[in-house]
Amino acid sequence: MTAPHPVPDTSPDVAGEIALEQAHVDRVYAELEKASRRASDVEADGMARGRTSRAGDVRDEEMTGLFERDALVFAAARRRSMIEKQYEGLVFGRLDLGEERSTAAEREVRYIGRLGVRDDDYEPLVVDWRAPAASAFYRATPVDPMGVVRRRVLRCRGATVIGAEDDLMVPEAPDDIVVLGDGALIAALTRSRGRQMRDIVATIQRHQDEAIRAASRGVTEISGGPGTGKTVVALHRAAYLLYSERRRFENGGILVVGPSSAYTAYIERVLPSLGEESVALRAVGDLVDGMTATRLDTPEVAAIKGSLRIRRLLGRLTARPPAGAQHAFRAFVAGHAVRLDEHVLRRVRSDVLRNHQHNLGADAARAALAEAAWRSVRQGDREVFLDAFEGSRAVDEFMATWWRQLDPRELLLGLADTDHVYAVSRGVLDQEEGAALAGSYREALEAGSWSVADAALVDELVARLGPVQVAEREDVGFYDIEELDDLSAYGVQDVRAGDRRVVDDPQVGIVTPADARDRLMMGRIDRASGYAHVLVDEAQDLSPMQWRMLARRGRTASWTVVGDAAQASWSDLAEARRARDEAFAGQERRAFHMDTNYRNAREIFDLARDVILPLVPDADIPDAVRETGVDPVTRAVTGSLATAAADAVEQLLGEVEGSLAVITPRRWQDRLAGLDGAGDGRVQVIDPLSTKGLEWDATVVVDPDAIAEESPGGVRVLYVVLTRAAHRMHVLRPA
Numbered sequence: 001m002t003a004p005h006p007v008p009d010t011s012p013d014v015a016g017e018i019a020l021e022q023a024h025v026d027r028v029y030a031e032l033e034k035a036s037r038r039a040s041d042v043e044a045d046g047m048a049r050g051r052t053s054r055a056g057d058v059r060d061e062e063m064t065g066l067f068e069r070d071a072l073v074f075a076a077a078r079r080r081s082m083i084e085k086q087y088e089g090l091v092f093g094r095l096d097l098g099e100e101r102s103t104a105a106e107r108e109v110r111y112i113g114r115l116g117v118r119d120d121d122y123e124p125l126v127v128d129w130r131a132p133a134a135s136a137f138y139r140a141t142p143v144d145p146m147g148v149v150r151r152r153v154l155r156c157r158g159a160t161v162i163g164a165e166d167d168l169m170v171p172e173a174p175d176d177i178v179v180l181g182d183g184a185l186i187a188a189l190t191r192s193r194g195r196q197m198r199d200i201v202a203t204i205q206r207h208q209d210e211a212i213r214a215a216s217r218g219v220t221e222i223s224g225g226p227g228t229g230k231t232v233v234a235l236h237r238a239a240y241l242l243y244s245e246r247r248r249f250e251n252g253g254i255l256v257v258g259p260s261s262a263y264t265a266y267i268e269r270v271l272p273s274l275g276e277e278s279v280a281l282r283a284v285g286d287l288v289d290g291m292t293a294t295r296l297d298t299p300e301v302a303a304i305k306g307s308l309r310i311r312r313l314l315g316r317l318t319a320r321p322p323a324g325a326q327h328a329f330r331a332f333v334a335g336h337a338v339r340l341d342e343h344v345l346r347r348v349r350s351d352v353l354r355n356h357q358h359n360l361g362a363d364a365a366r367a368a369l370a371e372a373a374w375r376s377v378r379q380g381d382r383e384v385f386l387d388a389f390e391g392s393r394a395v396d397e398f399m400a401t402w403w404r405q406l407d408p409r410e411l412l413l414g415l416a417d418t419d420h421v422y423a424v425s426r427g428v429l430d431q432e433e434g435a436a437l438a439g440s441y442r443e444a445l446e447a448g449s450w451s452v453a454d455a456a457l458v459d460e461l462v463a464r465l466g467p468v469q470v471a472e473r474e475d476v477g478f479y480d481i482e483e484l485d486d487l488s489a490y491g492v493q494d495v496r497a498g499d500r501r502v503v504d505d506p507q508v509g510i511v512t513p514a515d516a517r518d519r520l521m522m523g524r525i526d527r528a529s530g531y532a533h534v535l536v537d538e539a540q541d542l543s544p545m546q547w548r549m550l551a552r553r554g555r556t557a558s559w560t561v562v563g564d565a566a567q568a569s570w571s572d573l574a575e576a577r578r579a580r581d582e583a584f585a586g587q588e589r590r591a592f593h594m595d596t597n598y599r600n601a602r603e604i605f606d607l608a609r610d611v612i613l614p615l616v617p618d619a620d621i622p623d624a625v626r627e628t629g630v631d632p633v634t635r636a637v638t639g640s641l642a643t644a645a646a647d648a649v650e651q652l653l654g655e656v657e658g659s660l661a662v663i664t665p666r667r668w669q670d671r672l673a674g675l676d677g678a679g680d681g682r683v684q685v686i687d688p689l690s691t692k693g694l695e696w697d698a699t700v701v702v703d704p705d706a707i708a709e710e711s712p713g714g715v716r717v718l719y720v721v722l723t724r725a726a727h728r729m730h731v732l733r734p735a
C-alpha cells in the first residue's frame with residue numbers, strides 16, 4: 001500500500017524548490033507568531049480594561065467599555081484559536097500567474113492557505129482559499145488557464161514543507177519553471193483513511209469548486225453516485241458561505257443534517273479544520289431539541305411512521321380529550337346546576353382547536369366552556385354567572401384534566417395499547433399495521449429509547465399542540481402539587497416543575513434514568529428553531545415526515561441538498577419528493593452533478609456496479625479514477641463465519657495502513673461483535689444502514705444476500721455497503 005505519510009523527496013530540483021517554498025512558509029509562520037502575540041495582548045488588555053476597583057453599580061460609560069472589551073476579547077480569542085487550529089498545513093498552494101512565455105520577474109506568485117495572512121505593509125502573504133483571488137487555484141485548467149502558468153500543491157508536516165506536486169496549465173513550461181510530482185489529487189486519494197473525514201481544501205476539483213461557490217440563495221442540489229465527493233463538497237460549501245456572508249450565516253445559523261450519529265462523528269472534524277465551528281451538526285434522529293433517537297424501527301414500522309398518512313392519526317390524537325379527562329361537566333355555578341354532556345364538550349373542544357394549539361388554548365377553552373355553560377342555563381345575570389364560573393374551584397378541577405398540558409411523547413407512548421391504536425387509526429392503517437405500530441411503542445417502553453422515525457412524529461405533534469407550558473415557579477401552588485401527587489398511583493415517581501422536584505418519596509429515592517419510561521420523557525421538548533441555511537446530506541433517505549421536520553427548521557432558509565437516489569433506503573420516493581418540494585417553498589433551484597468516484601478503487605466499484613445495474617438500470621454510475629490492480633475477494637464460507645471474518649480482518653490489517661470495517665446484517669452481529677476494536681482500534685463492526693456516508697480503507701462485507709433482504713431499501717442498501725472501501729474489500733457469503 002502507499003505510505004500514509006509523505007516521504008521527503010531528495011532529488012536536487014525538488015530540494016531547491018522545497019527550500020524556496022520553506023523560506024516563504026517560514027515568513028508566514030513568523031507573521032502568524034506576531035499576530036498570535038498581538039491577539040493575546042489584546043485579550044490581556046481587554047481583560048484589564050474590564051477590571052474595576054469599585055464594587056456596585058457600573059456607570060453607562062463603563063458599560064460601553066465592557067461591551068467594547070467583550071467584542072475585542074472575543075475577536076482576539078477567535079483569531080488566536082483559528083491560528084492555533086490551522087497551524088497544520090496552513091499554506092497548501094501556490095499559483096504562478098503570467099503570460100505563457102513570461103519571465104520570473106514578470107510573473108506574480110500567490111500563495112493559498114486555510115486563512116489569509118498579511119505582512120506589516122498589509123501585503124498578502126497567503127490568500128484565504130475562499131477569497132475570489134484564490135478561485136483560479138481551483139478553476140484553472142489547461143483549456144482555460146485563467147492566467148495560471150503553474151499550480152503547485154505543497155505538502156507540509158507542521159510548519160515544514162516536505163513535498164510539492166505541480167500541474168502545468170500551459171503547453172510548455174517557461175525555462176525557469178520547475179515541474180514536480182505526478183499530481184496532487186491521486187497522491188491524496190491513495191493515502192490511507194482515518195476514523196474521520198479530512199478536508200480536501202488543497203485538491204478541490206474545478207467542478208466541485210463550482211458547487212462550493214454557487215450563489216447562497218435558493219436551493220443548491222448536488223447529486224452523483226457513491227464516492228463522488230458530495231459530502232465533502234457540501235461541507236466546504238458551508239465554510240464558503242460563512243466566509244462570503246459571515247454576518248448572515250453566522251447570525252442565522254447553518255444546520256448540517258446527516259443520517260446517523262456515526263456520520264456526524266465521522267464528518268465533525270472537517271469544518272473546524274477549515275476554521276469554522278459555528279455550524280450545528282445534527283443526525284436526523286437528533287433534530288428535536290431535548291430528544292435523542294438512534295434506534296431503528298423495522299422497515300415496516302419505519303414506512304408507517306414516515307409516510308404522510310400518519311398525520312391523520314396524529315391529528316386524531318390531538319383532537320381527543322387527554323387520558324383521564326372527565327366525559328361530562330357537572331357543577332353548581334352561581335346557584336345553578338350546570339351539566340354539559342360529552343357531545344357539547346366535544347363541540348367546544350373542536351371549536352377551540354380550530355383557532356388554537358392545544359397547549360396554548362387553555363384560556364380560550366375555559367372561556368368557551370363558560371359560554372356553553374351559560375347557554376345551558378340562561379337564567380339570571382350573564383355577567384354574574386360568568387364571574388362565578390371563572391372563580392369556581394370545580395371548574396379549576398375539571399380543566400386540570402379536561403384541558404391539561406399535553407406532552408407529545410405521552411401521546412405517542414399511549415399508542416403502545418393496540419386497542420387505542422385501532423381506535424385512532426381507522427381508515428388509515430390496516431389491522432396488521434396497527435399492531436406493528438403498537439408493538440414498536442411497547443419496544444420503546446422496554447428499551448427506554450426512541451426510534452429515529454419517532455423524532456419526526458414528536459416534531460409534528462409539537463407543531464400541532466404547541467410547546468408544553470410550564471408553570472412559573474411561583475405559580476406552582478398547593479393544588480398543582482396535590483394533583484401531581486396523585487400520579488404516584490399510576491407509577492410516576494418523580495415529577496418536576498421547571499427544574500424543581502415536586503414529588504419526592506424518600507422510599508423511592510432519586511429516580512435514575514434506568515426507568516425506561518422516565519428516560520423516554522426526560523428533558524423538555526421545544527418548538528423548532530429556524531436556521532439561515534440548511535444542508536442535508538443523504539437526502540434520498542429522508543421520509544416525507546422527516547422532510548416536514550426539516551421544513552420547520554428552514555422556513556426562511558436557503559438549502560444545499562445532497563443525495564443519490566440509487567442509494568435510497570426510503571421506499572416511496574415520489575411521496576418524499578413532494579414533501580421535499582414543499583420544504584423548498586418554490587425557491588429557485590440550481591443543480592450540480594458529480595460524476596467522478598474519488599473513493600473506491602476501480603476494481604471495487606466495478607463489483608458494486610454489477611450488483612446495482614441489473615436491478616436499478618438508471619442508477620447514477622460514476623467513473624472510478626484510481627486502480628490498485630487488486631480485485632476484491634469473494635469467498636463462499638462453509639465453516640464458521642466468525643472464523644472466516646477474523647481471517648479476512650487479519651489479512652486486511654496487514655494490507656492497509658488505516659481503518660477497516662466489518663459490515664454485517666443483524667443476524668450475524670452478535671457472533672462478529674468480538675472483532676470490534678481489533679487491530680489497536682482500527683477495526684469497527686457496523687450494521688449496513690449505519691455505513692451511510694462513511695468510508696474505510698478496507699471492508700469485510702458479510703452475507704450480502706442477507707443485507708439486501710433485511711434492509712428497507714433492499715439492494716440499494718447493499719450497493720451502499722459495497723461502495724464504502726477505498727482500497728480493499730472482502731465479501732463473505734455463507735454457503
Ligand SMILES: Nc1ncnc2c1ncn2[C@@H]1O[C@H](COP(=O)(O)OP(=O)(O)OP(=O)(O)O)[C@@H](O)[C@H]1O
Nearest residue numbers: 200203204205226227228229230231232598599693
Ligand atoms: N477533490 C478531492 N480531493 C481529494 N479527495 C477527495 C476529493 N473529492 C472527494 N474526495 C474524497 O473522496 C471520498 C468520497 O467523498 P464523499 O464521502 O464526500 O463522497 P460522497 O459522494 O458523499 O459519497 P457517498 O454518496 O458514497 O456517501 C472522500 O474520502 C473524500 O475526501
